[in-house]
Structures are given as structure tokens and as C-alpha cells.
Amino acid sequence: MAYSSKYSKRPDELASKSSHSNIxxxxxxxxxxxxxxxxxxxxxxxxxxxxxxNIEYPDKNPIEHIIAIDGSYSTVPVKKTFPSSLITFFQFGELLLNIKDLDEISNMAFISREAMSKIKDLERSKLVLPTKNVAYxxxxxxxxxxxxxIYEFFKKRDDGTNFLETVHWLIFELYNSPTDEYNLSSCPHCHERNVTVRRTDFNSDYISNSCKICNNDIFITDIFRLHEAIDNELGAGGILGYLTNLIEQMNIIHTIKSIRNLKPDLLNHFLFIKDGPLAFFGQTANMHEPVRKLCNFLFDNxxxxxxxxxxxxxxxxxxxEIKDLxxxxxxxxLNNKHIYSYILPNxxxxxxxxxxxxxYSAKLIFKSIDGRMYVITIPVENENIVLNPQKSDFKNLDVILWNIEKLKCDMYDNAIVPVALANKLISLSVHPSSIILEKFAKALIK
Structure with missing residues (x-):
């Protein structure tokens, strides 16, 4: 690691231009x-x-609306004299598209700004997270x-709804026959292992005192286990991707819950698309189990x-590589044998x-009629599906792929309109977004 100069009285240490020859x-x-x-x-x-x-394209499209979810973040230093103090700005977008409007636009020779504004209805949410050498x-x-x-972000979003209730609904399976207990891998205070948290332990603010050792407040958001991956000295840079992926999928679950409470039959007409695989990573990986249970329940009911x-x-x-095959x-x-023979080492x-x-999903590769290649994950009943996948294991596969094909977009390679639009509207680029955010944060520091 090279030396740097804080006061510009000495030059920064530069890396050697010839050391690579030793390697x-x-x-x-x-x-x-x-x-x-x-x-x-x-x-x-x-x-x-x-x-x-073979994909069998349906005669009639049951999908009327598409909801695409994407998230982005940028980490910036917040104090000139302490450049190691970092905060991270997150922005999440939930984009609602109407299939009828999209079909009309696809027949236009020229797409006007008015036509584009008609198809995109974006709901944004923002989060600011202390990331290193910052207390809140x-x-x-x-x-x-x-x-x-994180708890406060889940407690009240920009639209006034409550994510905490959705987490409670998901974890304790309130959509079905409610369960009474959930195992928290560790207490965020005393680090006691395998703390049993009961559904009835949580108060109206979704805080419990379930740890029998320390009896300190446990937020329902502690079940995500992110506190286990934070180092008080080195920072929380390692959780940023996990948190982004988590919130994207909690957005989907929250919307599904809202639609189901309003009118369950509407779920027959909504397609949800997430940017990235349907999975949870790192400390949040435990969430794949309750989400799989929810998906299975929805498929059955x-x-x-x-x-x-x-x-x-x-x-x-x-x-x-396989597009010509x-x-x-x-x-x-994609099954185990193919993945570990040709894609990943194992x-x-x-x-x-x-x-x-x-x-909580399985992967497939789809070649559209116009030759575009897509890597897609779709929820499946259990983890063993990947050992010997069958088309019947992928619920609503034909309809989903048909709509993905209809949503083709030339902005990027093998892109589709909802994801490309959501990404373009909420992404935080290195230049100039992160520079502007850095100046904004520093201006607020007293």
C-alpha cells in the first residue's frame, strides 16, 4: 500500500513501474x-x-402491468479532514409499465417524449447509510x-408505507398458517447464538427483547444478520451489495403483499422483474427460505x-458462448452438471x-426469436430442482419469456425496457453523481 500526503508538502508515493517483471x-x-x-x-x-x-407462446397475454425493481448506491467521504469517514447514498426505483401502452409504442415509427412519459411511472426511495467512522x-x-x-428506513418509506410489517408478515408466514418462532443467529448486542424470537414478542414498532442474556432491543430487521458483517474499525463496505439486493427484493415482496391484500386476482396480471438473480447473498442468504415458502404458497393459492x-x-x-447452439x-x-462443467469451478x-x-430460484438461458440471449432466474419449489430441472418446474415460464421478448431494448446488449429504464432513472454514476453527493454531504457537516 502506497503512502499519501495529507498536506501536499510531500509527493504521494508512486507504485514501481518495473516490479511486475518479478512476477x-x-x-x-x-x-x-x-x-x-x-x-x-x-x-x-x-x-x-x-x-x-421450446417456448410455447400463448394466444393471449395475461400480463397487463410490469413492475421492475432496481437499486444503486454511491459511497463518498464526508469530512475533508477525515477522508476515511464515509457515508453511502442509496436510491431504489420501482417502475410500473402498462403493457397496452408498450404495445402501442412498439408500433410507432418515432417514439415521442410524451409517449415515453406515458409508459413510465417510477417510485423512488432513498437511504443514507453511515459506512465508516461515522455514528448516527x-x-x-x-x-x-x-x-x-436500516430499521428507520424500513419503518417509514417515502410513500408512507411500512416495510417492518412486511418483514414480520414474511418471516412468520402470516399469509398462511402463522408460525410462532424464528431463530435469530446472533444477538446484535451480546452476540448470544441462536436466539429464539417469538412472533408475539414484537411490539407495535417491531422491537422485541427476546434475548434472555442481555434483554436489549432487537429490531425485526436484525434477522437480516447484517450486523454480523460490520467491522467497527474497517467499516461496512462489505454489506452494501447485500443490502441493495435485499431492499430490491423486499420492495417486490411488499408490493406483492399490497396487491394480494387489495385483490388477489390481480396477481394474475402483474409481472415482477428484478435486476439480478432471485437470491440473497452473504449474511442475508437466510432470507431465501422464507421467500421460497411465500412463492410456493402463491403458486398453490x-x-x-x-x-x-x-x-x-x-x-x-x-x-x-452458446448462442449458436x-x-x-x-x-x-441449467443443471448442476452443466454449471460445474462449463461455467463455475466445482x-x-x-x-x-x-x-x-x-x-430460491433456478437459472435458464433463453434465446429470443430475434436472437437475443437472456439469463433468467425463476422461483422453483425446492433447491433440488437444479439437479434435474424440467420445464414444468418453472411456473408460468412461457408467459414470462414471451413478455421478456416483447420488452426488448436496444439501449444495451440483451436489455429489456423496464430494467433499462429503471437503471437509467435511479443509477448513481461516479461522475458527476458521486461528486455532487460528496459536496452535498460535506456542506451539511458542521
Whole structure:
């Protein structure tokens, strides 16, 4: 790590321009690189014909509305004399699109600004999070500052609704036969392991005192376990991606709950699209279990059209490699053997299902009629589906893929309109957004 100069009286230490030669000429380094295995190119890939399915396009589209969810964040220093003090600005967008309006626009030779404003109805929510060397409301530690901040964000969103109630509804399965207990992996105060929190322990503010050791306040948002990944000295940079992904999916669940409470039959006409896979990562991975239970309940008792669309990563790169091996209108269901043979390093014959501790969905690669390649995740009944996936395991697959194909967008490679619009409207770019946010934050510091 290089030295830096705070007062500009001395030059910053610069990295050596020749040190790389020691690495390039090292025999052990060369041997190590040669011993590594890398993802296969298309000439070495074989697709199992049993996993290729034809998409049957329905005569009538049941989907009337599409809701796309996306989130973005930017971390900035907040005090000139303490550049290590960081806060993070988050912005989340929930975009509602009307299929009828989209169909009309697709037939236009030229899309006017008025037509575009007609199809996009965006609901934004904002979150500011202390990230390093910052305390909030006189909380003694960064960990408790972040706990309080997340709790308050969930308590009252910009639209006046309450996420805490939705978390309680999800965790204790109030949509079905309510459960009485949930296991909290650790107390955020005394670190007691496996604390049993009871549904009736929570007061009207969704705070309980379930820990029998310290009896301190436990927020219902502590079940996300983010406090376990925060270092009071090194900061909370490691939770930012987990938190973004979590809030995106809680937005979806909150909307599903609201629609179901209003009129359950409306779920037959809404398609929910998330930017990224339907999964929870890091400390929040435990959330995949209650969300899978909710999805299974909705499939059995109401309906659910939900998909995650991946824009980058190993699976998207693999989809590009196999594009000539699929015909337009075909989907390839990804199983354990294919994933670990051609995409990710692991034993292809392992009995452990891919991503069994984080995904409540399974992956497929879809080639649209016009040749675009999409990597999509759709909720499935259990983690073992990935061992031997069948088309019937992917509920509402034909309708979902048909609508994704209708939503094609030329803004980016293999993009679709809702996700591209949501991303464009809420993303916080490095320049100039983060610079403006940094100046804004510093101006408020007393």
C-alpha cells in the first residue's frame, strides 16, 4: 500500500513501474497459472438435449402491468479532514409499465417524449447509510448506527408505507398458517447464538427483547444478520451489495403483499422483474427460505409471475458462448452438471445443488426469436430442482419469456425496457453523481 500526503508538502508515493517483471519472470507464478482451469469456450461445450425446451407462446397475454425493481448506491467521504469517514447514498426505483401502452409504442415509427412519459411511472426511495467512522444519533458504534438506520428506513418509506410489517408478515408466514418462532443467529448486542424470537414478542414498532442474556432491543430487521458483517474499525463496505439486493427484493415482496391484500386476482396480471438473480447473498442468504415458502404458497393459492434478469457475470458470458447452439425460441435449463462443467469451478457430480443456501430460484438461458440471449432466474419449489430441472418446474415460464421478448431494448446488449429504464432513472454514476453527493454531504457537516 502506497503512502499519501495529507498536506501536499510531500509527493504521494508512486507504485514501481518495473516490479511486475518479478512476477512475469517467476517460474512458480507461471506454473500456477498453467495449472488453473478456466471456463470452456463454445467449441468445448455440449448441451444436453434433454435440457433444451421450446417456448410455447400463448394466444393471449395475461400480463397487463410490469413492475421492475432496481437499486444503486454511491459511497463518498464526508469530512475533508477525515477522508476515511464515509457515508453511502442509496436510491431504489420501482417502475410500473402498462403493457397496452408498450404495445402501442412498439408500433410507432418515432417514439415521442410524451409517449415515453406515458409508459413510465417510477417510485423512488432513498437511504443514507453511515459506512465508516461515522455514528448516527449518538449510537456508540458503527454497527448500532447501521442497525438503527436500516430499521428507520424500513419503518417509514417515502410513500408512507411500512416495510417492518412486511418483514414480520414474511418471516412468520402470516399469509398462511402463522408460525410462532424464528431463530435469530446472533444477538446484535451480546452476540448470544441462536436466539429464539417469538412472533408475539414484537411490539407495535417491531422491537422485541427476546434475548434472555442481555434483554436489549432487537429490531425485526436484525434477522437480516447484517450486523454480523460490520467491522467497527474497517467499516461496512462489505454489506452494501447485500443490502441493495435485499431492499430490491423486499420492495417486490411488499408490493406483492399490497396487491394480494387489495385483490388477489390481480396477481394474475402483474409481472415482477428484478435486476439480478432471485437470491440473497452473504449474511442475508437466510432470507431465501422464507421467500421460497411465500412463492410456493402463491403458486398453490394465487399466482405469481416473477423473474430475475442478469446483465453481467459468468452466466451471461456463458450465454454468449452458446448462442449458436440454441435455436430462436428455445430455452436451456441449467443443471448442476452443466454449471460445474462449463461455467463455475466445482465437481460436476457433486450431490449438493448449486446455490442451495442462497437461491430460491433456478437459472435458464433463453434465446429470443430475434436472437437475443437472456439469463433468467425463476422461483422453483425446492433447491433440488437444479439437479434435474424440467420445464414444468418453472411456473408460468412461457408467459414470462414471451413478455421478456416483447420488452426488448436496444439501449444495451440483451436489455429489456423496464430494467433499462429503471437503471437509467435511479443509477448513481461516479461522475458527476458521486461528486455532487460528496459536496452535498460535506456542506451539511458542521
Amino acid at each position: 512475469i519472470n517467476d517460474k512458480d507464478v507461471k506454473a500456477f497459472i498453467n495449472d488453473c482451469e478456466y471456463p470452456k469456450s463454445k467449441d468445448d461445450i455440449t448441451l444436453d438435449p434433454a435440457l433444451i425446451v 444519533k449518538k449510537n456508540l458504534t458503527l454497527t448500532h448506527s447501521i442497525r438503527r438506520t 394465487n399466482n405469481l409471475f416473477l423473474a430475475g434478469l442478469e446483465k453481467s457475470g459468468a452466466f451471461v458470458e456463458h450465454a454468449d 440454441l435455436k430462436p425460441g428455445e430455452a436451456f435449463l 465437481d460436476p457430480d457433486t450431490p449438493d445443488p448449486y446455490a442451495r443456501t442462497s437461491y
